Structures are given as C-alpha cells and as structure tokens.
Amino acid sequence: MKRILSLDFLLAITFFTITVYGNVKDGSTREKYKVIIVGAGISGIGAATRLLSNNVSDIAILEASNRLGGRVYTAPFGDFLIEYGAQWVHGQGGNPVYEIAEPYNFLYVQNGDKSTNFVKHSDSKINISVVSSWLFDEAYDIFSNVNDMMLCNCSMEHYFNNKFNELIKNKNVDEYTAQAVAEFAKKGERAEDAVNNLEEEGSWGTVQFFNPNGSLTVAWKTGYHAFINILMGKYEGKELPVKQKTKFNKVVQTINWTGDEVEITCEDGSHYFADHVIVTVSLGVLKFSAKTMFNPPLPDNKLTAIESLGFGLLNKMFIQFETRWWPLDFEYMINFLWTNEDKQRFKNESKYGGWTTEIPYFHFVENQPRILEGWLSGDTARLMETLPDDELTGAIIELLSWFVGNQYSISKPINVTRSAWSSNAFVRGSYSFRSLKSDYLGYSAANVLAEPLLFNQTNPVILFAGEASSDRSFGSVQGALETGWREATRILNF
Template identity: 40%
Template sequence: MWPIYVFTAELLVVTLFIITDIFLPMRRISEVRVIIVGAGASGIAAATSLVEHGIDNIMILEAENRTGGRINTVPFGNGVVELGCQWVHGEEGNAVFSMASQYGLLMDSVINYDIEKMVFIGSSGNIVNRKTTEELYGILREISNSSKTDLVNYTGSLGEYFSHKYKQKLEGHPLSNSSLARAFLDWVHKGSNIEDAADSWYETSGHGQVEYQVCKGKQTWAWKSGYSTVLDLLKKRIPDPSNELPVESKTNFKAEVNKIRWNNLSGENKNKVAVECSDGSVHVADHVILTLSLGVLKKRGDFMFQPALPAQKLNAIKGLCIGNVDKILLKYPYRWWPDNFTVFSVLKTNETAACIGEKCWVHDIHVFEVVDNQPHVLSAWLSGSAARHMEQLPEEQLMQETIEFIREFMGKAFNVTVPSPEELLRSSWSSNPHFHGSYSFRCMETERLNVSAAQLAEPVINNNGISVLLFAGEATHSSYYSTVHGAIESGWREAKRLTEFYKMEMPCCSGAWCCQDWCLPLQGWDAVCGRLEPTWSEAWYGAPLSA
C-alpha cells in the first residue's frame, strides 16, 4: 500500500504521497511491472514481445492520440499516404520484410530512382539534356558505391569526401567547371540530407556511414494498405484478428511524461521507478522502457530524469544527432505530369538567379515524386532549415508558394497548365514536441565525442544494481538506425533483456520455478511457485526450461 498523509491547515487540505524524500501532489497512482514510454514501432514491439512471453502487467504511455510514432499513415485523396516512414528498405535481415512478405502485404514501389524515370529541370524551366544527366548521375553513383570502402578510416565529413571525389572524377571533363555539374552535386547534397536527416552533409560523419548496414534486396518496398499495417503484424492482428495481443487496452494516450524518478525511492517503492505525466498522474513500475525519440531526449533529457542520467548516457545523447525531413503532399483533380516519369527535380543551374526573401525555402525541395496507389498525388521532400521553415508557414501561404514553384518550373518544362491542388497535407516532425525530428544519423559531433548507439542503448542501473531504465528506438540500433526494422529490433532487444533478467532471478526448485518475493507479482506465475509458460521458454531459449 502507498503511505498516504493528510495535512490540514485552516482552509487547505493537501493529500500527498511519499515517493522519494520529496512530497509530491497525488492525482492518480497505478503500479505495473513494466512501463513503456512511447507507442511507436519500438514501443509496440517491446510490449507485444513482453506479453507473448508472460509479462503482461505492463502499461504504455503515449503522448500522441494514436499509436505508430513516426509511422503515420493518414487518409488522403482516394486512399492513404505516409506522413512519416515510407518504404521497407531491403529484404535480407529486415524484420519488417520478413513479417510482411509472408502475407503478401508489400508491393513494388513506383519509386526506385531509376534514371530513366527521372526528369531534371534547369533554372530556366528547361529539361536538362538526358545524355548529360545520365553521365553526371553515373559519376555520382560511382562515388556512392565506392564510399563504403573509402570511408572506413576516413576522418572528415561526408560532404568533404563527396566534393573531393567529384572534383577528381571531373578533372579534364568538359563539364568540370560548369554550373550544371555544380547543380548536380548540390542535388546529391540535398538527397544525402534527406537520407541522413541532416541540415548539411558537412555535418554528417563520413566514417559514420560505414556503421549503417543495408539489408540486401529491393530498397523501396511499398505497403498495399499503409505502413501502419506493421503495427497490426506486431500485435498479431494479422493474419487472424482473434489472436490480437491485448496491447491497445494497456495504452494510455495523451500521456505526456514530465518526470521520471528512478533512484533512491524509499519504503515499499525501493527499486521502483515513478513516472509523472503532465495530467498529474503518477505511474510506478519495476522497469521503464524508454522509446522516446533522440530529439526528445536532447530537448528534455537534462531535466526529465531525477536524479540526472549518468554522464555517459548524457554524452551519448549529446553526441548522436537527429535532423528533420518533411513531406508536402498535393492532391490534384487529375494527373497533369507525364506518365512515364516518377521523380521530378529542379536543379539550380543559374547560380546568379537569387530567390526572393522567405520564398527561398521552396528552392530547397529535393524532389517531387508520384505516390504509390495515389495516381493524382505528388509528394515533395525537403529537409533541414527549409523543412523547419515550411512547418511554420500558414497553410494558405504554403499552398501558394508551392503552386507558384511547380508552375514556374514543371509547368514550363512540360508545357502544361498546372491546376490548383484540391488538397494539401504536410508533416511537421521538427515542431512536434513529441518528436523534435525525424530520425537519427552519425554526425561529426559523434566522432568528436566518441559516442555510439550502444552507449545510448545501455540500461541505467540503480544503486542496488537493477536495470530500471531501458532504452529502445531507432537511434539505439548500431547498424539499422533511422529505420523501422531497427526500431522494432530495439524493442525486441529490451523485451528480451527483461525476460532474461527474470529468468536469472527465478531459480528452480524441485523441478519447478520459484519466484523471489520481491519479484512478485509476475503475470503467468503461481503466487508462490509455478512452472514457466512454455511459450516464453520456447521462444527465447528454443525449448521448455527444466530444473
């Protein structure tokens, strides 16, 4: 039971509870074995794995009013679009592909960055010569393909590497000093910033690129019914809805976490963690799995935890980087662009032409792409400061400036009258306080501070040697960072960490498994001594456990 104290001072009655040496106002208190902060891919992966393996006394605290996190499939036009994660990247070793492909949930995306499907438009609205396009594009692809080997011991930025190699490749070439060659390098720079979520590839670590592991196979698998389908796969709603794991009912929405007290709790709360939410509620658990984005940890990590996180953890949060990538989706009454192209880019071939005032942001759009299953929709991709500026624009201004840009370049290039869009939708990952960015990358600061994803993933241990704070999310994955499959694997990793912890803390006796008093109550166990659920042991250890 929680110790409750009532103090009366004339007209004021204050109800308080003791959780540390500090008195805190109590609104609601609940107690579970595991709290998971965040209902994104990693949070849902952790929750479903724990439930499957017998630990179902859990709670998910989600600040948004939906599950998915940076997976955000929303209705638009005649179907759905993705405001966040777009494609399944690769096949071999990709947990998402493994789950989805067996049920036929994926399809070939119309986007594959085949040069034959791409159009480059110059600053004057002319389509750039295709032979020249293919030649410059080929040179840049060669540099990209050789980078994994070249960057192993490289100490500079990705931008320094690419710029130097590009200059070398173009020595003696007729286009070596041309504005078109520089415009192509600028285009690849923007593409790199989309891929890494960086403001500039001069802040992206060259060596850090080697850490990322590409899953072999097609890199742009699209979902037939939206990326949120992966959440149904994790919950076992697919293939049979009757087998859905009870995760949704354990989720508290609009539960924004303000404070996490993780050490030196007193009395019956010894070795526990208290999580306080903005609505005044307090939730207590033996362990907390944090799946917060790196952006939130950077913004709030210094004051969210009491006591402060260990120095190594704070250093990892500081050294790993996260940036912003956004989309603008435009739904037209009909398809006015050529059927045989899927990607459209405007190159800054006129270096003397300056954009006017705040409208410069639109010139930093990397590409306009067609959208799978949406024949009348175009999607614009942009990152960095341009994306942050775009997020703050009034919708009417955003619509007008985007329309003007498209008409000025694409309309002229294809000699068509571009209609006004019927609908517009945009993402806002940077300005959303529950994300503060899109996904993580390895920056030059990562190298300077010599930090790693493994340090971010390391559990925080209390004074009694118990791992009370566990960390998951794409930024904690050493090789699949920035991806959904990396996020899911990290959730599974932390769930496994807890199941193995309870396996070690529950020694066998007389052919059965006994729970230590402080471990109770654990769902799936007899109150005193009981056998381990077969599904738990078979899933993690290959066979039922025995004495």
C-alpha cells in the first residue's frame, strides 16, 4: 500500500511537472545525423523527400508542433474539411505542385471569379450596376499590370491610386461608387498579399512573383493535406519514411555552427548534431528569433534581409449555419461594398466595434453547403484571433444582417472557427511579401536570405529554405517546395 501510494505521488508530481512546466527537460538526448531539417512544412518535407529519394537517409526533421504541414493545415469542420492555411494551387503549367499532383485526380478548377455578388446596404448611394458591368473588373486588373507596376517602383498604394484615378477620369462614375470600388479592390489585394496596408508593399518586388499559366484557383477535393501524402509517395505504395524521421514537439532554440559540425539545442534541453542543417522556419519566426537562434550571429546583410522583407497576416474565419440561407444562384463570393458614410454609420451602430468593415468578402466553401469563409488581413486579423467565439459569431451576423438581412432570412449560426496565424509561435504571421524597404535595398530572397553559411568557404553547413527565400514564388506552396528542393540539392551536390 505504501509503495502504491508513493508511486501515485511520483506520477502526480510528474503530471504536475509536465502540465505546469511543459516539456520535461531532456538533457540526455545527444543524437548525430548527416542532415537535420528544422521544420516539417512543405519546404522541410520537400527537402526530406529529395534527400531520401537520393539515398541520403541519415536525416532527422525537428518540428516544433505536433503535426506535418506547417501552413498547409487541413482540418475537419462542419460537414467536411476546411483549410486554415493554403487553399489553392495557384496556376497549372509551370507550377510544380500542380504538375506533381495532377495525375492523382485530387484537383479541380474552382470558379475564381470575384466580379459577382456585390452587396451594399439598402440605403447606400453605390451604383451596383456600374460596379458589376465594368468598374470592378477594370479596377482589379490594375493589380495585374506587371509592366506598369515594375516601372512605378513605388508602394502598391501609390501605384493603385494613380492608375485608378486615370481609369475613372472622364467616365461617368459617381464619387461614392468610385470610392467604394477602390476601397474594395485594395482590401482584396491586402488580403491576398497578406499586408496591413498597401503603403508598405513594394510594387517592384511584388511583380517578381511568377504566375504560372492556367487557373489560379485550383482546389483540392480532399484537402491540401493530400499533397503531403503525394510528396511522401503514399499513393505509390512506397512511402518515404518522412514521418518516422520527424521528431515532433522539438522547438529548436539555438543553432551553434562554430565548426563543420552544427549543434542544435531544443527548448526541452535535447541536443542534436549534424554536418548540414536546413532551416525552413517562417520569416516570421526568423524575424522574432534570428538574433538569438544562431551562434555565431548571422551576417549583417542576412539580418537586414530578414528585417526588411515583409511578413504579413491573413486570417480566415469559418461560420457554419443550421441551413444554407443564400440562394443557389449566388456564385462563389459575397463582396461587401462600403462608402465612407455607410462605414461610419455601421461603426456607430455596431455592438462589436465595427472591425468587420475590414472583411472584403465571404467565400462559399465547396462541399460545405452551410459554411461561409471570410478573409481578413493585417491588424484587424490580429484582433480577430483574440475574440471569444460568441463575439466573433455576433460580429459576423451583424455584418451579414446589415448587408443582406432584409433580403434573406439568415439561419442560426451553429459553429464558428478561425485561423490564428499571428499568435502561432511557430509561424508568427501568414506569408512573406516584398516590402518598400526590401525593394529599396535591393534585397530579394535569393541574393541574401537564401545564401547558405559556409565553413571554409565551400561547405554549406547552415542552409535556408522556406517560402520567403523563394525569389519567384514567395508566399506560396510551390515556393516552399522549390526552396526545400533547392537546399537539398545543394547538399547532394556538395
């Protein structure tokens, strides 16, 4: 009895230690590998699969969270699945994600036409027919005019305002409609590029992004997670041992690279050693910890690149209703148009502070007949992460009621969820963008961020991958994949 009691006591102490202090310190682990990959997002998985399929199997992946995928995060919600992170394959020809996945029959082209379903408040002065017939399409095209953007070499705000003023000059567009469309187009662009405001986004760097041919909204029938399985060879019957090579809940704290052997120390006290380390953590994590993570410190130009390249925030919210209340002929999205006056009135009346005026639109989610998905960028997206579910639900219903409450009977919301990429300590934002500052300094990804740290001027001991280190596909899954491949190949070629 006494023994049992003391065992119970020990178990209780252990449980208390784990729950109160997190991971128990693991000072005893000291393992050595040829290559260690930090991070099991698409970039880390891409690097691992390239190494494994080239017979380099002495590898480990240290992943801070408890799952594979990083910013590819498919989860069950409502009647099927949702994507908290990456949703579409952007482009077909020339996009390796599309080219690898296409034969497996998991992809389909989704209707991505934004120029439908503009809504305004019933008293608003906006002329919807002008918006739908031509104004929105032409305004939105301003963001596709690569040559003009490159020549401007200015902020995206400055670029858009100039072009938009040219567009409406001598046209029959009233000031309310013009202002509402300009605001909507900029809000949509802010969400897509995950920036807080277009003043911080550089037009020159932004157009370095390579848009592959074909549809920019190719979706996954069973979620983006299927791509991870494809990369690992799961459907080929010869799955590469990526999962087995991954050590989950390993938060890398320091990377010591004084010689040709690198020592990694994790938050739980465990130590790992390697000849080469591929760092794939997000630019958000690098911004937060690059100065303390590396010993000796990173070179000044790399620290400046980390500081000056942009890492923004896009969050999604999903609301499930008891029944689908919007009509079947609604296509794809509900786009909200505001005049300044409408917005002020809404804010004055709002029970929730009026932050929802920053939501550009709600999507319909395929295979999810009762769910709407809203997008939000920047500071408001950060605020949204902190709201309790009932407040989030109330604010969304308030917004929908303001716009379409008098046309449709909005059914009862039964569930809500949202992404929280900014408060995720292992991401700290959503994806990278080219800032005015990085444009000004001429710091693209490949010329500074992606440069490896060399021992004896030839041996790449610390290598940098991850979407932000891609010159032409930053902010995307294909960028993450290509950079993982790039750094694995660098090691294979050494």
